[in-house]
Amino acid sequence: MSREILKWSVRILVLTSVGLCIGFDFIRLFESNEPSHLAKTYHLWDGWLTYAVVPDRGLFLKFDHFPAGDAGYAQNIYFRAVYDLYPQPLLATDLSKKISNGDELLTENQYPGDQWLRNHGVDSVMTIQMDAKRDLPVVSGIRWLGD
Numbered sequence: 001m002s003r004e005i006l007k008w009s010v011r012i013l014v015l016t017s018v019g020l021c022i023g024f025d026f027i028r029l030f031e032s033n034e035p036s037h038l039a040k041t042y043h044l045w046d047g048w049l050t051y052a053v054v055p056d057r058g059l060f061l062k063f064d065h066f067p068a069g070d071a072g073y074a075q076n077i078y079f080r081a082v083y084d085l086y087p088q089p090l091l092a093t094d095l096s097k098k099i100s101n102g103d104e105l106l107t108e109n110q111y112p113g114d115q116w117l118r119n120h121g122v123d124s125v126m127t128i129q130m131d132a133k134r135d136l137p138v139v140s141g142i143r144w145l146g147d
Helices: 002-031 034-052 068-085 102-108 114-119
Strands: 058-063 122-131 136-144
Touching: 034 068, 034 122, 034 136, 058 068, 068 102, 068 122, 068 136, 114 122
Parallel strands: 058 122
Antiparallel strands: 122 136
């Protein structure tokens, strides 16, 4: 009797294991496109950032009415922009302020004025807000500073 129970337990274990392997393969192949989805989002932001910048000049990011709970979005956008626009300057605050995370970014994100930005190599301003309906950050405006 115990030998028969052991045989059935092993069979169930093997069948369950095979079923899980097949199931995970189906999920991996047909359902989970997460890495490509993330890359698509970055490509969108890359395009918006490069569109907003004047050649050989920098960009100022203004996070307008951005909720503190969404600081992670601001942080990702800011550091992505630093990467995309290098060696052009990217500013989000006064140069004397240190930015190392999204909370600091939102706290210190004060617009210094057009002339100050022009004096520091920046000729455009991108304003970003949170879209309440989609709960995602969106570009609400791009302004190029005139002469």
